[in-house]
Amino acid sequence: NAGVTQTPKFRVLKTGQSMTLLCAQDMNHEYMYWYRQDPGMGLRLIHYSVGEGTTAKGEVPDGYNVSRLKKQNFLLGLESAAPSQTSVYFCASSIAAQETQYFGPGTRLLVL
Amino acid sequence: AQSVSQHNHHVILSEAASLELGCNYSYGGTVNLFWYVQYPGQHLQLLLKYFSGDPLVKGIKGFEAEFIKSKFSFNLRKPSVQWSDTAEYFCAVNDPNSGNTPLVFGKGTRLSVIA
Numbered sequence: 001n002a003g004v005t006q007t008p009k010f011r012v013l014k015t016g017q018s019m020t021l022l023c024a025q026d027m028n029h030e031y032m033y034w035y036r037q038d039p040g041m042g043l044r045l046i047h048y049s050v051g052e053g054t055t056a057k058g059e060v061p062d063g064y065n066v067s068r069l070k071k072q073n074f075l076l077g078l079e080s081a082a083p084s085q086t087s088v089y090f091c092a093s094s095i096a097a098q099e100t101q102y103f104g105p106g107t108r109l110l111v112l
Numbered sequence: 113a114q115s116v117s118q119h120n121h122h123v124i125l126s127e128a129a130s131l132e133l134g135c136n137y138s139y140g141g142t143v144n145l146f147w148y149v150q151y152p153g154q155h156l157q158l159l160l161k162y163f164s165g166d167p168l169v170k171g172i173k174g175f176e177a178e179f180i181k182s183k184f185s186f187n188l189r190k191p192s193v194q195w196s197d198t199a200e201y202f203c204a205v206n207d208p209n210s211g212n213t214p215l216v217f218g219k220g221t222r223l224s225v226i227a
Contacts, residue, residue, distance in 0.1 A: 033214060040121075042219030043156075043202065050212055058214070090155060097214055098144050098206040103155040 002026055004104035006091050012110045013081045021076040021107050023091030031094045032074035033058075033101065034066060036087040043090070049074055050097070081111045114139045114207035118218035125193050125225050133188040133221050135177075135203030145186040146204040146215065147177055156202060162186065173197070198225045 007022045023032065034046040035058075045058030049068040063085060065077045074093075078085060088108050092101040115138040125131060137143065147159040160171025167179040177188045186203060203218040 031214070040219075043217045045214060048214050092156075097212050100146065100158055100161060101156075101204075101215060103148075103157070105155050 004091055004093055004102050006089075006104040006107050008107060009105070010108045010110075012112065013078075014112055015082060017081050018077070018079050019081065019109075020078075021089055021091075021109075023074045023076070023093075023104055024072055025074075025091075025093040025102070026072065027093060027095075027102065028071070029093035029095055029102075030071070031097055031101075032068065033092040033094075034064070034074065034076045035090045035092065036060065036085075037090060037106075038087050046076065046089075081109075083111045085109065086111045113213075114205055114209075114216045116203055116205050116216050116218035118201075118203055118221045120221045121219075122222045122224070125223070127195055127225055127227055128192045131188070131190040131193045131197070131223070133201055133203075133223070135186045135188065135205075135218060137184050137186070137203075137205040137216075139207065139209060140181065140184060141209070144206045144215075145177070145179060147171065147175070147186075147188050148202040148204065148217075150200045150202065150220075152199065159188070159201070193223070193225050195225050195227060197223060199223055 004025045033048040035043045047066040052071040067075045091104040094101045117136045145162040148156040149159045162169045200220045202220045204215040
């Protein structure tokens with residue numbers, strides 16, 4: 001039982017490049033989330049999903065897209081990376097919106 | 113919408129000192145409350161949670177939190193901190209007015225414990 005895993009752990013991009021971050025969970029959770037964490041800003045919700053095939057915008061969705069084609073996976077895409085997207089990205093999942101969220105180990109992204 | 117305030121941004125304590133971190137939220141009703149801890153370089157882990165029942169909740173590593181409904185608060189406490197408690201602590205609360213919206217997280221309090 002791996003819980004929540006994220007791929008990759010670390011990535012360097014040049015401005016304008018694209019990439020996809022993968023989040024996978026093996027707990028059969030309906031809800032999945034993508035956050036970014038920046039110094040002094042806490043956790044900010046980018047997008048979330050309430051079930052397979054659904055997505056919803058969070059607090060800071062601009063510049064990101066997501067997909068939830070399978071229940072266990074939640075993909076975060078950056079179509080054209082910008083230096084302002086340099087951050088640590090965390091994925092999380094939960095049984096329901098009001099329940100405990102379980103976090104992945106994070107992806108550190110540097111955009112030059 | 114629900115909001116969460118953690119008034120202390122950075123707390124510095126000596127080992128064996130007592131700890132209390134504040135957490136206040138804006139909307140009452142049936143709230144679920146959480147404290148998460150993030151050790152340096154790691155991801156967030158659940159420290160404790162309150163859904164109902166005894167408002168004094170005990171979590172891992174000697175932490176506890178008290179839910180005071182009248183004050184919209186859920187403060188985290190530990191009688192005697194250790195160096196290993198150095199971490200960032202996040203409070204989170206649900207939005208009782210919306211069943212599908214995610215938990216709302218506070219901006220975190222960084223705790224530094226010095227020898």
